[in-house]
Amino acid sequence: MIEAVHGEYLIREIGLTAAELAEVAELHHEVLPSRAYATDQKRAGLAEEIRDSLQGRDGLVLAAFTADGRLVAYKLGYRTGNRRESFYSWIGGVHPFHRRKGLYRALTRLQHDWARQQGFKHVETHTWGDNTAMLILNLQEGFVAIGAISAPDRPGTRIILRKVL
Numbered sequence: 001m002i003e004a005v006h007g008e009y010l011i012r013e014i015g016l017t018a019a020e021l022a023e024v025a026e027l028h029h030e031v032l033p034s035r036a037y038a039t040d041q042k043r044a045g046l047a048e049e050i051r052d053s054l055q056g057r058d059g060l061v062l063a064a065f066t067a068d069g070r071l072v073a074y075k076l077g078y079r080t081g082n083r084r085e086s087f088y089s090w091i092g093g094v095h096p097f098h099r100r101k102g103l104y105r106a107l108t109r110l111q112h113d114w115a116r117q118q119g120f121k122h123v124e125t126h127t128w129g130d131n132t133a134m135l136i137l138n139l140q141e142g143f144v145a146i147g148a149i150s151a152p153d154r155p156g157t158r159i160i161l162r163k164v165l
């Protein structure tokens, strides 16, 4: 079980229970401006989508909490790839009040250390080309761009990033 202290925050692995994932889904909607007007149904749907994507696929959900137990950051992913040697880092974010304190870098490093220990060969992630903060952070943490996909449903490009562990 992963557990670490980062400044005033406690970082730990959480499970896939409905209550835990509801909290993560709630924060995801606060973190991403594009999700601000999502309906309750859509919020609940994300929690289920996370559970269905991670269950049985060596998923890992890392979460950071304040001293009084409020969830303020999360990062999650699961095993993927033809040879099942890749960890797909799917979604993550930090509450706007808790940014630029190194929280996401800490979550990223814990995720990669864990993936290395589990025998994964690389980590992959997709980042929108206009997501400056996430692109910079990912490049700093050792990812390289290996491709790009145009989104069918919105303008812009998703950059495919891979880091060899």
Ligand SMILES: CC(C)(COP(=O)(O)OP(=O)(O)OC[C@H]1O[C@@H](n2cnc3c(N)ncnc32)[C@H](O)[C@@H]1OP(=O)(O)O)[C@@H](O)C(=O)NCCC(=O)NCCS
Binding pocket: 031, 032, 090, 091, 092, 093, 094, 095, 098, 099, 100, 101, 102, 103, 104, 105, 106, 131, 132, 133, 134, 136, 137, 140
């Ligand atoms: C991207 C994000 C996760 C960064 O979280 P964070 O905890 O603030 O990041 P860190 O403090 O670990 O930053 C590490 C480094 O990344 C870079 N960085 C972070 N935010 C940045 C920004 N807004 N602009 C430029 N560089 C940035 C900096 O180099 C920073 O180091 P520094 O603070 O010493 O300069 C956060 O801004 C966020 O939640 N964004 C919205 C969520 C999102 O886009 N998720 C992706 C889709 S699921």
